[in-house]
Amino acid sequence: xxxxxxxxxxxxxxxxxxxxxxxxxxxxxxxxxxxxxxxxxxxxxxxxxxxxxxxxxxxxxxxxxxxxxxxxxxxxxxxxxxxxxxxxxxxxxxxxxxxxxxxxxxxxxxxxxxxxxxxxxxxxxxxxxxxxxxxxxxxxxxxxxxxxxxxxxxxxxxxxxxxxxxxxxxxxxxxxxxxxxxxxxx
Numbered sequence: 436x437x438x439x440x441x442x443x444x445x446x447x448x449x450x451x452x453x454x455x456x457x458x459x460x461x462x463x464x465x466x467x468x469x470x471x472x473x474x475x476x477x478x479x480x481x482x483x484x485x486x487x488x489x490x491x492x493x494x495x496x497x498x499x500x501x502x503x504x505x506x507x508x509x510x511x512x513x514x515x516x517x518x519x520x521x522x523x524x525x526x527x528x529x530x531x532x533x534x535x536x537x538x539x540x541x542x543x544x545x546x547x548x549x550x551x552x553x554x555x556x557x558x559x560x561x562x563x564x565x566x567x568x569x570x571x572x573x574x575x576x577x578x579x580x581x582x583x584x585x586x587x588x589x590x591x592x593x594x595x596x597x598x599x600x601x602x603x604x605x606x607x608x609x610x611x612x613x614x615x616x617x618x619x620x621x
Contacts, residue, residue, distance in 0.1 A: 450475060499550065505517060513606070515601045518611050521612040540554050556591070575587075
């Protein structure tokens with residue numbers, strides 16, 4: 436990593452329950468959390484936003500949210516994000532099939548029309564040489580109401596923030612999901 440994490444005892448006591456919860460949920464304290472926590476207010480804001488986007492009452496299914504986060508992570512070359520989000524996607528779908536085919540989603544029959552549309556939208560937002568068109572928005576409105584489109588857009592924007600942060604600071608994977616490197620392609 437390009438910036439070092441502090442020792443757990445060096446963080447403000449208010450943040451320590453977040454790290455305990457990460458260790459309980461993932462089996463390890465997440466390296467990006469330790470980096471965001473170097474600036475506690477920033478950590479709090481990011482944690483709050485993530486909690487809103489990954490809540491049970493979201494209009495976006497858990498598997499669809501994971502599909503988006505893995506694809507955006509692949510595009511932004513975030514090894515940590517691909518690792519953690521792929522493990523979550525595999526858990527939410529019950530297999531590694533979609534994880535292994537995600538970089539080639541356009542050619543794959545594993546993805547339904549809604550998933551392909553969401554992936555197209557995620558790529559239109561994430562790649563700097565693409566734009567979201569009015570026609571794409573019309574197609575999205577066939578599957579989602581305006582609130583869900585706003586939430587989907589927020590999720591994609593958040594994952595871009597997170598994966599670009601981790602990629603810039605060279606946060607390594609933590610071994611949550613064993614996936615071949617050729618599947619982490621553009």
